[in-house]
Amino acid sequence: MIVCIAEKPSVARDIASILGANHRQVDHGVGYMEGNGYAVTWTFGHLCTLKEPHDYTPSWKSWSLSSLPMIPERFGIKPIPIEHYQRQLEVIERLVSQATEVINCGDAGQEGELIQRWVLQKAGCRVPMRRLWISSLTDEAIREGFEHLRDEADYQSLYEAGLARAIGDWLLGMNATRLYTLRYGGSDRKQPLSIGRVQTPTLALIVERQEAIEHFQSETYWELKTRYREVLFSADKGKYTDKAKAEAALSSIIGKPFSITSVKKKDGKESAPKLFDLTSLQVACNKKFNMSAEETLATIQSLYEKKLTTYPRVDTTYLSEDLYPKVAGILRGLVSPYPTLVAPLLSGAPIRKDKKVFDNKKVTDHHAIIPTGQRTGGLSEREQQVYDLVARHFIAVFYPDCKVSTTTVEGAVERVKFKTSGKEILEPGWRVVFEGNAPEPTNESNSTEKSSDTEEPQEALLPNFVVGEQGEHLPELKERQTQPPKYYTEATLLRAMETAGKLVEDEELREAMKENGIGRPSTRANIIETLFKRGYIVKVKKNQIHATDTGRQLISL
DSSP states (O other), rough: OOEEEEEHHHHHHHHHHHTTTTTEEEHHHHHHHHTTTEEEOOOSSOOOEEEHHHHHOOOGGGGOOGGOSSSSOOOOOOOOSSSHHHHHHHHHHHHHHHHHHHEEEOOHHHHHHHHHHHHHHHOOSSSEHHHHHHHHSSSSHHHHHTOOEEEGGGGHOOOOOOOOHHHHHHHHHHHHHHHHHHHHHHOOOSSSOOOTHHHHHHHHHHHHHHHHHHTOOOOOEEEEEEEEETTTEEEEEEEEHHHHHHHHHHHTTTOOEEEEEEEEEEOOOOOOOBBBBBHHHHHHHHHOOOOOHHHHHHHHHHHHHTSOOOOOOOSSSSSSSGGGGGHHHHHHTTTTHHHHHHHHGGGGSSOOTTTOOOOOOOOOOOOOOOOOOOOOSOHHHHHHHHHHHHHHHHTTTTTTOEEEEEEEEEEEEEEEHHHHHHHEEEEEEEGGGGOOOOOEEEEESSOOOOTTTTTOOOOOOOOOOOOTTEEOOOEEEEEEEEOOOOOOOOHHHHHHTTTTTGOSHHHHHHHHHHTTSSSSSHHHHHHHHHHHHHEEEEEEEEEEEEHHHHHHHHHHO
């Protein structure tokens, strides 16, 4: 008998249906399906966890400074003490003892690998193990995955990475939480001062930003502008910090003609916004729909389990090249909800294959989040909103680039120079997919790629200016104040966690963090929620995140 272990009952049902294991042996959610030589069972996420301090040494049960640091000679695991979890673990142990082979069908990621390996260790698995590795739960993907099962040894390093992360969390969390609580938690210590490998630096980001805002010293400056032919020009000088000089510049141009000295047009192309990884999807949903990171993750996970989108806990915005032949089939599946958008891509011409979309070097375990092309139906409002974002981004990357013309106009009054710029869309290309609500694209004329999650107003379309023309203008001097940094929102906090390595002063450490930031895409939402639940941060007006007094005191320690 071959035993397959999925991470959730719903996934197990899908797998059992494909394998022909249709005989149910289930009692109140605990059990398995069998048939055709297979037994398909499941976990409920984690069934096992690392042992607690007192499981290693009874004296570690009481909190005392003398017992710190607590470092077990060898880490061990134990079942999570929830009744139906333990019953399901007993089912798995019995099936594994009768198995000729085990297929690990857990979520295809680091956490999924860790969950399954711990269960198999607890079950005492001694038979050969293979791995099902798939990026979506469609029938086609499951069948294809079973045709290309991998040796479980191929994922040993992935398991060890997950194990190292769990042990690191345990060592820092258990020891530092006890240390800070005992030292600084007060006499009652009803509320432990929780310290975490990711949550504490995340809290520090919020506290540091808040203190920067509170200690910000606003400075006054002046901007010189003038309006010519209903177009606002800004002085090349930029900001004046000396009011007398600003007023002198204003006086020197009053009553004198404005002259156009240069008109430059440059045609360019804007690429479509990139496909989504989990973080960019959470950022987009927070900005567009005011969804929390946790809510976005739960929604895209639900869409994945409904077979409508691919695996969500990813950190790349690229697709592997072997996915290109499947694109036409996915697009055909999107004809019903998006007929006018998909039809041009299936008109007979080859579907575009761009290196900005397909790049094997940018894909490791999984590709970007995309629709599967399965028929939708019965979605909640949130699910429909998130699905629509994912689907439109997928369709857009196969459209032509947006062609634009950027015009830069320079003028002068006496010796004071002015400048303005505007953009004209010549051919909308991919912009038609977003119905006038397009994210900011990547501009090919720039060497640095912009993030596609910001939505900024488009530059104005300028009238036709001619070099040498002159006329009256309306100059003005505006007094301004420098502005403090903005409070974090969930969207900007997620980005800050993703790029936190840039803030590290030590060059070697900064290089080590360059690709990772703090936390993983799959856990950042949970970290933010944990800080809310522990009372270290709160959400106030306009989706701002503020640190509480407790959170600030903890970081100050």
